[in-house]
Amino acid sequence: MSTPDLFDPAPEDAALLAQLRQTLHAHAHRYYVLDAPTVPDAEYDRLFRQLQALEAKHPELNSPDSPTQRVGGKVLDQFGQVRHAVPMLSIRTETDTEASGAENFDARIRRELSLTDAEPAIEYVAEPKFDGLAMSLRYEHGVLVQAATRGDGEVGENVTQNIRTIGQIPLRLPVGVPPVLEVRGEVYMRRDDFEALNDRQRQRIAAGERGEKIFVNPRNAAAGAVRQLDPAIAAQRPLSFFAYGLGEVTPPEAGGPQWQTHYELLQTLKIWGFPVCTLVSIAQGATELVAFYTAIGGQRDGLGYDIDGVVYKVNSLALQRKLGFVTREPRWAVAHKFPAQEMLTTVLGIDVQVGRTGKLTPVAKLAPVFVGGVTVTNATLHNEDEARRKDVRLGDTVIVRRAGDVIPEVVSVLLDKRQGNPEVFTMPRICPVCGSAAVREEGEADYRCTGGLFCRAQRKQAILHFAQRRAVEVEGLGEKLVDQLVDAGVIHTLPDLYRLGFRARAEIEQLSADDLYARLPTTERQDIALEQLKKLERMAQLSAQNIVDALEKSKHTTLPRFLFGLGIRHVGEATAKELARHFGKLDAIMDATEEQLLAVADVGPIVAKSIRTFFDQPHNREVVEQLRACGLTWPEGEPAPVAAQPLSGKTFVLTGTLPTLDREEAKALIEAAGGKVAGSVSKKTSYVVAGLEAGSKLDKAQALGVAVLDEAQLKEMLDGRS
Numbered sequence: 274m275s276t277p278d279l280f281d282p283a284p285e286d287a288a289l290l291a292q293l294r295q296t297l298h299a300h301a302h303r304y305y306v307l308d309a310p311t312v313p314d315a316e317y318d319r320l321f322r323q324l325q326a327l328e329a330k331h332p333e334l335n336s337p338d339s340p341t342q343r344v345g346g347k348v349l350d351q352f353g354q355v356r357h358a359v360p361m362l363s364i365r366t367e368t369d370t371e372a373s374g375a376e377n378f379d380a381r382i383r384r385e386l387s388l389t390d391a392e393p394a395i396e397y398v399a400e401p402k403f404d405g406l407a408m409s410l411r412y413e414h415g416v417l418v419q420a421a422t423r424g425d426g427e428v429g430e431n432v433t434q435n436i437r438t439i440g441q442i443p444l445r446l447p448v449g450v451p452p453v454l455e456v457r458g459e460v461y462m463r464r465d466d467f468e469a470l471n472d473r474q475r476q477r478i479a480a481g482e483r484g485e486k487i488f489v490n491p492r493n494a495a496a497g498a499v500r501q502l503d504p505a506i507a508a509q510r511p512l513s514f515f516a517y518g519l520g521e522v523t524p525p526e527a528g529g530p531q532w533q534t535h536y537e538l539l540q541t542l543k544i545w546g547f548p549v550c551t552l553v554s555i556a557q558g559a560t561e562l563v564a565f566y567t568a569i570g571g572q573r574d575g576l577g578y579d580i581d582g583v584v585y586k587v588n589s590l591a592l593q594r595k596l597g598f599v600t601r602e603p604r605w606a607v608a609h610k611f612p613a614q615e616m617l618t619t620v621l622g623i624d625v626q627v628g629r630t631g632k633l634t635p636v637a638k639l640a641p642v643f644v645g646g647v648t649v650t651n652a653t654l655h656n657e658d659e660a661r662r663k664d665v666r667l668g669d670t671v672i673v674r675r676a677g678d679v680i681p682e683v684v685s686v687l688l689d690k691r692q693g694n695p696e697v698f699t700m701p702r703i704c705p706v707c708g709s710a711a712v713r714e715e716g717e718a719d720y721r722c723t724g725g726l727f728c729r730a731q732r733k734q735a736i737l738h739f740a741q742r743r744a745v746e747v748e749g750l751g752e753k754l755v756d757q758l759v760d761a762g763v764i765h766t767l768p769d770l771y772r773l774g775f776r777a778r779a780e781i782e783q784l785s786a787d788d789l790y791a792r793l794p795t796t797e798r799q800d801i802a803l804e805q806l807k808k809l810e811r812m813a814q815l816s817a818q819n820i821v822d823a824l825e826k827s828k829h830t831t832l833p834r835f836l837f838g839l840g841i842r843h844v845g846e847a848t849a850k851e852l853a854r855h856f857g858k859l860d861a862i863m864d865a866t867e868e869q870l871l872a873v874a875d876v877g878p879i880v881a882k883s884i885r886t887f888f889d890q891p892h893n894r895e896v897v898e899q900l901r902a903c904g905l906t907w908p909e910g911e912p913a914p915v916a917a918q919p920l921s922g923k924t925f926v927l928t929g930t931l932p933t934l935d936r937e938e939a940k941a942l943i944e945a946a947g948g949k950v951a952g953s954v955s956k957k958t959s960y961v962v963a964g965l966e967a968g969s970k971l972d973k974a975q976a977l978g979v980a981v982l983d984e985a986q987l988k989e990m991l992d993g994r995s
């Protein structure tokens with residue numbers, strides 16, 4: 274313990290130490306909770322190290338609320354038990370995912386309170402239901418002294434060490450808070466933090482580290498981190514927190530707070546430094562509860578974190594007391610669930626599908642299951658490595674996830690439910706559709722069928738790609754019709770789409786389809802196509818005519834649409850547009866060297882090579898010629914003047930203070946030279962321009978091996994000198 278004041282060796286150290294702690298708490302709050310730091314990371318680190326040094330010098334001044342305590346203490350054998358002063362209750366769950374779920378709750382509350390229809394709407398607070406784990410944080414005299422899990426509601430586990438590592442949770446509260454304050458809320462993991470954590474886990478597993486695993490979802494990862502016995506490991510698992518309620522609090526008669534409403538208490542918690550979700554709203558009556566449910570449901574996939582429903586709470590604390598509890602649940606609250614985005618089902622088989630570029634994709638065939646609002650029967654397994662990593666096998670019980678528009682995915686297999694020893698999935702080495710060899714190029718994840726347009730699956734996909742709305746658009750030409758046309762041998766190559774029926778007719782007349790087509794006038798050509806279409810099953814006169822008209826209409830297209838429609842690997846819509854703008858004419862693109870192609874914004878070496886390879890194949894040039902012969906046309910233009918754009922295609926990130934340019938000036942100069950400026954560093958960043966007091970962006974650039982420039986080097990580039 275410290276010696277009495279008179280003999281204190283360095284009172285100025287003690288004062289400095291206290292000041293440093295206060296400053297660091299304030300910075301941490303601005304950084305973690307408000308997301309609005311006012312100092313660069315490097316400055317925070319400097320103050321932090323200064324505090325660490327002082328604490329090392331004066332161990333007698335150590336304190337559990339010091340910011341240095343966030344890095345984690347000693348490894349535990351097991352967690353201690355904590356009896357909750359006020360039990361941690363659960364809430365009734367409403368699984369009716371219609372508006373009636375909210376309406377029934379409001380009706381029940383009104384009944385309990387004996388309100389007639391004539392009386393005004395009840396005021397509620399509506400909150401998201403966070404998908405993490407409940408936590409009770411106990412503060413005594415403003416210092417965090419204990420963090421406990423819910424456990425069975427009466428007794429939980431003491432996880433204080435791990436919770437201290439969460440930057441969003443205040444270790445010390447401002448003066449004036451009640452002497453005893455238990456704040457309850459949800460510990461969770463943000464989706465981006467979860468993805469980054471799993472990326473690191475994958476790297477560790479690849480590096481042969483033992484005992485590491487991939488987490489199934491953010492909630493699992495959060496629960497694992499909270500219950501991690503080694504706090505140093507817990508500290509590396511990025512967690513977040515939302516406050517939504519209270520446990521024990523000094524009562525008003527003993528000088529505690531006199532809140533009237535739940536909303537008011539949440540606002541106070543926010544002022545005291547706790548994160549409170551910004552989506553929390555006041556709602557008057559059932560109508561506004563339903564509106565909240567619908568609005569939050571619509572935003573669900575775009576939030577940075579998982580929620581599985583919303584929670585409605587009666588706002589008035591007096592009414593809450595009046596309503597009381599039934600067994601372990603308050604009458605004044607309900608959790609209104611959203612449709613589940615994850616469900617269990619069984620694997621009926623694993624199919625291999627062949628895509629337009631010949632890519633073989635393993636697809637799990639599932640027992641139909643209603644998830645994310647639709648019935649799912651298929652889920653992609655992406656490629657062989659993914660299928661093996663997840664180790665999905667016939668008969669397995671799996672978790673399927675579907676969020677919003679996202680393609681259904683197998684999240685993981687429940688291994689303890691596996692029966693017997695079903696075979697490990699292996700990718701076939703021949704194409705399941707055409708029997709050609711399937712090969713996996715070095716450094717690629719995918720197997721590809723080498724059959725090209727000989728492969729019926731690739732032919733179908735190529736036609737659908739060409740005919741889609743974003744390409745030349747043949748209205749009404751869907752998967753079913755293409756299947757029929759290809760399977761019946763009517764279409765062998767892309768141009769056959771415009772020569773429907775000509776293969777059969779040409780055979781009879783002993784001519785080539787090309788020659789026959791060239792000899793006939795348009796009306797006769799259309800008659801042949803109509804006749805051919807009507808021979809197909811379920812094709813009525815009217816729809817056949819519609820297809821013929823749509824084909825005719827699609828012949829007048831644009832160069833970017835045509836180019837995109839050809840399905841050249843790596844040439845998406847944006848690249849097709851750039852190519853068309855740059856070269857003006859199709860022939861110029863077909864004859865361009867890789868070097869000339871590289872001059873196009875958006876085109877890198879891989880894309881340039883892919884375009885060159887495509888047009889080097891005689892059969893691809895033939896397809897283009899035949900399509901032109903069938904009457905496909907588009908306006909051609911002049912090549913765009915090649916502007917002097919020394920930084921085009923390059924992305925910059927600015928950090929720190931540059932000697933002469935301010936941030937806006939630097940940004941304007943880079944953009945004027947054709948470059949882009951981004952806010953954060955990633956693998957796609959070309960350069961980081963660093964000035965004085967550069968912070969974490971510089972560290973990240975170094976970690977990712979991104980080139981770092983100073984202002985002088987940037988100016989040289991702007992001048993085109995390097």
Ligand code: IVH
Nearest residue numbers: 362363364400401402403406407517584603
């Ligand atoms: S209030 C007495 N509000 O849902 C009411 N709970 O059974 C106590 N949860 O595991 C809970 N978001 O951790 C409340 N906005 C929210 C919540 C929420 C998530 C969790 C809570 C508990 C379960 C309720």
